[in-house]
Amino acid sequence: MTVTQTVEIPASHRLTIDVPREVPAGAVILTFTPKTADDGLDYEGECPICAAHRDPITGEERFNAETIATIEEGRAMMRGEIPAKWYNSLDEMWEDLVKEDADD
Numbered sequence: 527m528t529v530t531q532t533v534e535i536p537a538s539h540r541l542t543i544d545v546p547r548e549v550p551a552g553a554v555i556l557t558f559t560p561k562t563a564d565d566g567l568d569y570e571g572e573c574p575i576c577a578a579h580r581d582p583i584t585g586e587e588r589f590n591a592e593t594i595a596t597i598e599e600g601r602a603m604m605r606g607e608i609p610a611k612w613y614n615s616l617d618e619m620w621e622d623l624v625k626e627d628a629d630d
Contacts, residue, residue, distance in 0.1 A: 529549060533541060543556075579588050587594060603610040613619040 527549065529546060531543075533543075535541070580586065581588055589597070599608070602608045611619075611622070613622070
């Protein structure tokens with residue numbers, strides 16, 4: 527069963543949701559999807575977190591250089607421009623991170 531409801535997110539980002547009785551009690555997965563550009567609510571291709579970290583006067587990002595470089599690296603991985611690392615466990619990832627720190 528899928529229930530779709532369009533709501534306005536208030537400035538407080540707090541919602542109270544009334545669930546129809548047809549939905550059985552128990553665990554559910556809620557998915558939040560911003561409306562498309564047709565409704566005027568899009569972020570012009572920018573994630574809402576990045577948009578929230580822009581200076582309201584200058585429009586410049588308020589991230590430091592290292593954070594900006596990391597964001598760009600992640601975007602390049604998502605586009606497939608550079609290979610992403612995959613791990614089979616948290617221990618394997620942690621071991622790789624420690625190794626990279628030792629190389630610095």
